[in-house]
Amino acid sequence: MQTHEIRERFTDHFVKAGHTAVPSASLILEDPDLLFVNAGMVPFKPYFLGQQNPPYPNGTATSIQKCVRTLDIEEVGVTTRHNTFFQMAGNFSFGAYFKEGAISHAWNLLTGSLADGGYGLDPERLWVTVYLDDDEAAEIWEKKIGVPAGRIQRLGMADNYWSMGVPGPCGPCSEIYYDRGPEHGEEGGPAVDDTRYLEIWNLVFMEKERGEGTGKDSFEIVGDLPKKNIDTGMGVERVAAILQGVDNVYETDLLRPVIDTAEQVTGAKYGAEHASDVRFRVIADHSRTGMMLILDGVTPSNEGRGYILRRLLRRIVRSARLLGATGETLERFMTVIMDTMTPSYPEIADSRERIIRVAVTEERAFLKTLESGTHRFDEAAAKTRDTGAKTFSGEEAFTLHDTYGFPIDLTLEMAAEAGLDVDVAGFEAAMGEQRARAKADNKAKKHGHADESVYREWVDNSPTQFVGFSELTADARVIGLVADGVSVTQAGAGDDVEVILDVSPMYAEAGGQLGDRGRIVTDGTVLDVTDVQKIGKRLWVHKATVLSGGLDLGQAVKVEVDPDWRHGATQAHTATHLVHAALRQVLGPTAVQAGSLNRPGYLRFDFNYTEQLTPAQLEEIALITNQAVDSNLAVNTIETSLEEAKKMGAMALFGENYGSEVRVVEIGGPFSIELCGGTHVGSSSQIGPVAVLGESSVGSGARRIEAYSGMDSFRHFSKEAALASGLAASLKSPTEELPERISQLTEKLKAAEKEIANLHRQQLAAQGGELLNQAVEAGKFTVLTHRLPDGVSGGDLRTVATDLRGRLAGKPGVVVLAAADGDKLPFIVGATKEAVELGVKSGDLVTLLSGYVDGRGGGKADMAQGSGANPAGLDAGFHAVREELAGR
Structure with missing residues (x-):
């Protein structure tokens, strides 16, 4: 079955x-x-x-x-x-x-x-x-x-x-x-x-x-x-x-096909040995979990849910490589698991491209990390051998695991190839300390179910009737007052209090839209409402301060939404729907909403996408959005069943637990259809202009667009126009010619900077003869080690090193230069042809020096470069290079 x-x-x-x-x-x-x-x-x-x-x-x-x-x-x-x-x-x-x-x-x-x-x-x-x-x-x-x-x-x-x-x-x-x-x-x-x-x-x-x-x-x-x-x-x-x-469970119809695919990809056989079987099962299990997490809107990151997903995907890649895979694998695994799971989860079919894109992007990034980790291992293994030791440090193995994502079995395998054992006990001790920290942190974060018992009676018996979709004012009765988490019967001037009403026109924060602002008034009493929250999806809690008078339980009041606040919030929320629709037109259906924030005049829209948007794409998104505003599209709301909403093609938000009855917001027919409980304008033209400010990354595989709407958008455009006019006046150029004029000035500046850089390099080269006077003999080699003045770039180092190496031509010479450049320490090693013939490899000397300055690097036998972060170790590094050459 x-x-x-x-x-x-x-x-x-x-x-x-x-x-x-x-x-x-x-x-x-x-x-x-x-x-x-x-x-x-x-x-x-x-x-x-x-x-x-x-x-x-x-x-x-x-x-x-x-x-x-x-x-x-x-x-x-x-x-x-x-x-x-x-x-x-x-x-x-x-x-x-x-x-x-x-x-x-x-x-x-x-x-x-x-x-x-x-x-x-x-x-x-x-x-x-x-x-x-x-x-x-x-x-x-x-x-x-x-x-x-x-x-x-x-x-x-x-x-x-x-x-x-x-x-x-x-x-x-x-x-x-x-x-x-x-x-x-x-x-x-x-x-x-x-x-x-x-x-x-x-x-x-x-x-x-x-x-x-x-x-x-x-x-x-x-x-x-x-x-x-x-x-x-x-x-x-x-x-x-x-x-x-x-x-x-790994032999069932859902997971066995992934194992079969892993056999094809790796050349290994399932059932041959326990260690390999564990890796096959990791691939099968994590492929399914990773796919389902991506389906529900999670993207890889370094914290929270995204970290869990990243860890799962990287364990798949590592396991596949340990089984013998050499190229990218996640696309094949994800395709197979989507095929097995789609009969139970039809929504997978609409997200296949997005799921594969997120997984493959993460795999490619990790493969680069894996390369960096391998380099770190090689350096540490070389140090271990240089000291005569035969055991790879457990602390170093933990660093590879924690920083580079290396599992201990990969480190064990690489160490064996290098003729080294691994201090597994030291690794386990470091892992144990990390687990203890994580456990303590996890315990600190587990708060239990939030104590909302004070609201329970109202949630069950007296839920709030929300009338704010059609009304901005309402007559209501105070059915509850809460202060400092305790139910009270009255509140006086200056008190902060949570007011629970039987009827409210105020929108409670949900779906990214902030709660309404407004007032609660009665004879001689005014309360300033600064936030409205929802308890149990049924009870509206108005957070307010009593400005004057007093409020008693059971009192009749008038509730007034701040009309300016509501107008701006509805403009921003409806504009969010337009931006979402435009985004999907430009980027395709794989750009799925991952969160939003709407407040009067401003919107923030997060979406799952793995690439930075181009200026042309942003411009097109802004154009489509404002064309929709200009078209005066009708905004309709429809109360229907969840199943009917899905048939209409309505999009749902990840993380929302919808009931059987839902509210669909339709803008311009098929232009935008989404499940949404927020407040909206009557037609798109009421939004006013939408100013797309730009986009940015908010984590691996997640991007963010920000925009203004309504009068905030108009004010933004006005400031931009004033700025352009000011520049035009300063540069004595018509506004429409500003791009060309600024481009000309930029080219002149680049040319001047290039000329200065050339003069700087000539000045450094002129000092070459003086620097050679500092060269010393180290065994068979003439060696120059020198730290140039701060601010010399890596490119300038190469120029000077190439010149000095040329001056040493005809004898076995080695040049080692470094210079602090901001918070980095670029360094370079150059060797003459005669030195290379005697066995000198500049890349090996860069690796040696890297160990003293917390750096990394590489290159060819005659020239290699690196960069470090610890200038204090430079003199010791120079000494080590000279000693290494003297001992040859």
């Missing part, structure tokens, strides 16, 4: 049982605890905590959630059970049914016949575990389902009590295991051997809320959840391995 069918049978089973099918959320959600969604219940957390009422008719739902867990990336492939990406099929009940319902649903699907839509598993091969004191669950399994008592085992908190690892929902659980047979381990059930007995489904009876604590079993239970809930998770990949009759 193919994985796609396994997914379909799961969803059909629970839909027939009255559950609402919920699409997988993005791997990226706004959650303070998580880099990525790591469990099927994460998108439903507000319902479990009681912060929101679930929008499902029967109080039940089912989903197949994309998940990524990256705590133990190094363990991937070492065993065959661990994946960084996996699909968690789950069913959820928010007070509708509890233990018996969850157990019955799972058992019926697993053991039901294929003809009836089940998986057809042999019930005699299924074992279950329950929490130590959960007699209720044990009795349901034995009395209601018929599982023999001998196949029901009780385990402790570490195994059968579930939580997210941070404060939040938790509860005892019951796990279902499949006996894979005696060839996989010893008898005795999962309590004895959880390799033979493979866990396939976890049923969590979520009824408690946990507090702070560490580990799986050392936290406090702080209370009951509002309702007894069910959260289950069935591992799709593990069930696929069982139903497809293969040994592990």
